Amino acid sequence: MATARTANPTSVMGLNKPANGQLKGQPKPANLQSIPSAAAQQPAGPQKGSSIPQSSGGIKFGDDWKKCLQLPPKDTRMKTSDVTSTKGNEFEDYCLKRELLMGIFEMGWEKPSPVQEESIPIALSGRDILARAKNGTGKSGAYLIPLLERIDLKKDHIQAIVMVPTRELALQMSQISIQLSKHLGGVKVMATTGGTNLRDDIMRLDETVHVIIATPGRILDLVKKGVAKVDKTQMMVMDEADKLLSQDFVILIEEIISFLPKDRQILLYSATFPVSVQKFMAKHLKKPYEINLMEELTLKGITQYYAYVTERQKVHCLNTLFSRLQINQSIIFCNSTQRVELLAKKITQLGYSCFYIHAKMMQEYRNRVFHDFRNGLCRNLVCTGRFGHLGLAINLITSEDRFNLKGIEEQLVTDIKPIPSSIDKSLYVAEFHSVDPDDDGGDGEAKQKELGAA
Template identity: 30%
Template sequence: MGRVKALPLYRTIPTCMATFKDLNLHAQLQQSLQELNISTPTPIQQEAIPLLLQGLDVAGQAETGSGKTAAYGLPLLQRVNTDIQQVQALVVVPTRELAVQVRQELKQFGKYIANLKISAFYGGHAFSQERASLAHPPQILVGTPGRLTDHLNRRTLDLSHVMQMIMDEADKLLEMGFEEELDKVIAALPPKRQMILFSATMDEDVKELIASSLKNPQFVKVSSNAIPTQVRLVGVKFGATQRQEILVSLLRHIEPKGIVVFVNNRMTTEELAAQLQAQGLAARALHGGMEQPDRDKTMTLFRNGTATVLVATDLAARGLDIAALNSIIHYELPIDAAAYLHRSGRTGRAGRGGTVYTLATTSDEKKLREWEQVRMDEWLSVDTLKEKTPAVAAELTAAFATLHISGGRKDKLSPRDIVGALIAEAGLPADQIGKIEVQDRQSFVAVPAKQRDSILAKLSNGKIKGRKYKVSLVS
């Protein structure tokens, strides 16, 4: 990478809000946005989309929750040619969780684009499956640097038709040591291509990456505060030896669903999740040391309500857009304000509300007050918290259990088929069926926890879409 160059001034985001129609997006994209109840572009979308549709290189500084995936994804989808079965757009992301999320978001936006194929390649995913899928390459590929370079080294991936490359969360990519991998991927691209970079911060390493890989880039920037205004921030003061006791008390006095508890290391996630389970709380651990299938299973259980509390490291602070997330709890303060903002930005997305609780000793409180970009709407003692909200402990035991079905999209199963089988075979009313996730070769469905055994037995002995599948309880 070359010498750091002085960066141009950022473009000023206009105060007059456009609509997606004003941004000249195709009707198919506008239709999918309408179905997703996305009506007005965010500031980063309003500024970046016209530049990207012109084919210009763009460097954007945008925090978690600002809508940056749509900011680069909608122009990407508009410019792709589905008559050509080659990788035309490449999105490079730092983590497998973000790869899966970006693929899902792009699929939702591109729902009405005929013959569109979007794939995600990442470590922990079967290499043989990815290689086989390249017999009919996707037009859009989302991948982590390590897995992409693995394909390049084995000559299984052709990037010679790529017209656009996006480096999402560039600061995280560099922080995780992917500089060499990025260089190798960029070297495999054709000389004429559009380069796009988004980063939460613009430190010297990111500036150097911009200088070395983008040509005459346009710069856009949104507010440095990652926490949406509709999110309420509450500090909970306590004595230094009471941390776990205070957490349990807090969990018993807030809305009992969609709660992420952030800690600072892997060991704490496992220990704390086990301690919460011993208290009768439906808690699960999530950290980077888990095998990919275990991480996927944990996220499935959290999304469908079988697990109501997720104890996580900062792995979950980047790239996980969880619609069911209502509350964030900082069990331990992260190292700096930027990490605090990234964690907190997991809630309040897409205009939704949410609450961020921070457990704070006297020294923690002092540190929070020194972080100028972190606001605190309210400070409470534990006793005050109990007075303000009634206990809801009984509801924190999960209302749902999750069943695993050994068939998915490639077996021609759909959510409708699973709903039909639960009604016909298990006698379960439709309004009692929880979230259903259909994957390539497996499916998950949330059912009432109190009836799980009888539903499991009936569905195991019955048929789904005229065929028997192995059905098991996800523990």
């Protein structure tokens, strides 16, 4: 079974060879309208001629620093209560460095989301945290903001580690960290994952690194080789902790922690907390502050449907969805690398631009395809295999998949309905809602409209 989702464009790079995963079709039919995303227009950093300094030295006492910011276009799309049900706090309320606030606002993050309100002040105090919140509600900002605030540039050792389960998430978090810290005057962030050149990482660690964002296997390898010295590391974050504490990773995580100082701070963030997380918490966390913002597992604003089809009908069904829905971008998940390439080819033949990635491609090409897609250079991505906005997920299932669907409904405590003959555009197209242009809710970690296809 596969699902398709949309992604938020944010980065650059080009790759045009079909062998590298990018297939370009004919221009999109006129009835497939493109709806601009505010996040898609966010500049990667200060533009040429910007009055914003690249370090804290350019802002003088008494300057109106907010007037110097290069802010992205205001996001006026409708936001759900996942990100708007806040206490009304501002980022300035947390006594953060002015230079960090500059990075936050230039990311388009206007006000703290609920998980950020709960997490930031506690993390700044040095206390361990166990936070349960949905993906796409600002968890990355909840830990990256206090992490960067606490970096001491006078110290040249590794001060924080962010553990993530996948290469793609490591690259995404490192990019966010770099953008948030660009005015801090020298915070050094490094991403390291399996599948990349170990020698490059060793050479990089010969220089100053303050923050490492890594997958467990690679960072453990560097630690055991004595290259990554973490005996003075004061903070370790585990994003998607439920995956990191699964049987695949938990032994590695335990060994990594054995190299950390005893007075380290550990922050766990996840949408679900199985028994493995509870055991880990009891063993390694000291009186953790618990945050639970989970009334249900699925994001509000994401409407799910299913459609019964035969295997032969899936491509025809996708074509019908493309022609009837106003899709900005879609991600389509398949169960095998062979199916990925075949489906991407068929989608291209239907006249739609399409990229694809899978595990058998070189990591360098996968990264470039992924970033090109996020930059909006293509509308559809096929691969093996969210922030408080509207979305749509459609699961195409065969008769053999019906029991899996029931299991998913039970685990998510949700009801996935059959796809109706017509879908209300207000469920996934922001322009069909009346929006208050002065509403600042949410942190701007925007994800566009979603289309799911399984």
